[in-house]
Amino acid sequence: MSPDGARPVFIIGTERSGSNLLRLILNAHSRITVPHPPHFMRFLAPLAAGYGDLSVERNRRRLVDDALGLLARHIHPWPHPVDRDRVVASAGPTVFGVVAAIYEQHRAAEGKARWGCKSTFMVDHVDEALAEFPAARFVWLVRNPQDVASSAKTAVFGHCHPYRMARLWRTQQERAIAAHTRWGPGVVHLLRYEDLVERPEKELRALCAFLGEEFEPAMLAHHTSPAARRTARLSESWRLAGRPISTGRVGAHLTGLSPTERLLVDKVTAPLKKRLGYPVDERARLVPVPSPPAVALRSALLRSRVELRSARQDENHRLRLARDGYVRWLRVKSLVRRAVPAPRKSVSPA
Template identity: 55%
Template sequence: MADLGEPDRVASPVFIIGTERSGSNLLRLILNAHPSIAVPHPPHFMRYLASIERTYGDLTSETARRAATRDALALLRTHIHPWGCDVDEDTVVAAAAPSLFGVVAAVYDEYRRAQGKARWGCKSTFMVWHVDEVLAQYPGAKFVWLVRDPRDVAASAKSSVFAPYHPYRTAGLWVREQRLAAGALERHGPDVVHLLRYEDLVSRPAEEIAKLCAFLDESFDPAMLAPHLTGEAQRTSRLSAAWLNTAAPISARSVGRYQKSLTVAERRQVERVACLVMKSLSYSLSPDVHQAVRPALAEVLTRGALLRLATEYRSLRGDTNHFRRWRRDMTVLGLRARARLRAAVPTASPISGGNA
């Protein structure tokens, strides 16, 4: 294990990239079980704030960095999976590089310190859109491209409050994000981007986790094979039905779940949208993929809305973080509304957009 705060480890954060519902919760807990790596559940700072970064103004200014920090900490306060530690605003403002990601990195580093570990990680798969931005600040950063059969991703997304719901839309998102990850691998090479198939991880965990540790230049730790035994996994499983499996041992039981969870039409639609990328990643296609019919927009919207209503109802009844998620969503709307106001009134002080 590296010494706490060893510069090469602090400067080499770990990012899980790809598409949501690909097993990233499992991989987060595997990595977090390592004695050197702290990977909290992500508030998705860049997903929610990147589009309004320019409204903070020049982030070399302490005033602008403080405004961005306050917005980030507003998201953290309403996060659906509380971190369980305090993050000091002044410390983040002082430590942050002059960019939104600089603020995000400083927040994550505070979590690392609170956990007493040498290295931090980020499970926000949306960081696939920000790989080059991360490497500009952390040339030693490592990216784990976690990829899963898009049919299983779509099957999981149909009943998750964190996904696009309709399989056709999920397939489109999967294609875009795998292409981004593939581009990052092509540009930066396998020493920076490690391709990990979910199916291999759950079928051969010891072998794949050993490869992962070698990529990260970390010693293998047996605790990584039993992440479900950690307190973090138990706490995660109690928050949402979408995370129940985090309290169970690593298993391949979810591989191929689409065969029961997708209709024939849905499966064909996913394959038709994703076929080229699926082939490049060695996922087989069904013989009838050519029979796929593109769904009408009205069908996508209506079916997606019905799936969302059903999932929201289940979440309301069973998820302990249901109202926290609603509060988080309202916080995001508020932050974006204030950003629009800052953009419309350039003379307004950027700090006025911070509190939520």
């Protein structure tokens, strides 16, 4: 691993906050590569107990096989093959150690100095990443939760129901705040989506300074890259990836959410929303919380519309369904493995 390879960059926060935009901007830098994430830690970390002691090669190989199976079904395929045996040999004895070894192979194949990960779910694994890479840096990307909910309502990623998305935003921002408080702004850099699109060069210069890199004008032309054009083709939810940085989606909730949905999002997120510099409608406290059956029904209706549109328009629709089925299969396998424990290290007699 190169010295800079031990300084990975993580984008954390909540999906639908502009993380694909930021990923492509960073990927346009000559020294940083940020492939689209298969969300390894999101799907595999909860299954860790099923692999047993990962310092045992056989157990680690099982995990690597499952991780590469996930990568093979990734909704945004990576451009380079990953050598299974090299991952097994080089990975640390943790789930994140395996993930890092896979990303390190991608970095080497791209010929860049540093790798990055856009899986915003890494907000749950900041301590694990820093245990492996003390020089890692985290970009906490935050966006108005009403706009997040508006985007998620019509996207195949995230909760379609604004109430559920607001709850997820609140939980993940609480975890990001905890990481920022614990590790400080030298490790966790707060970046508001609205500031990024309104003052892109200023914010990107500050971001590069935080990362210890030189600002490069190519970052402002990320949309002209082959990576951006490919992303925009794959899914309707990513169509803006092939366009220049724009303020056009700021305030999208004004047309994307109903007045009641906007107030409901504020009701759920108000304290954190204020803390992060977003206005809150005080009428939100008067809005009743919907019943679980009502939320479930509305979620199902919204999801069915999204899936129908995705089936018609998205190139990666089948891959996403295959990925979701594979994740369910991994959970079943994990239950079986926990019932029949994986091998542990043998202990030599004294």
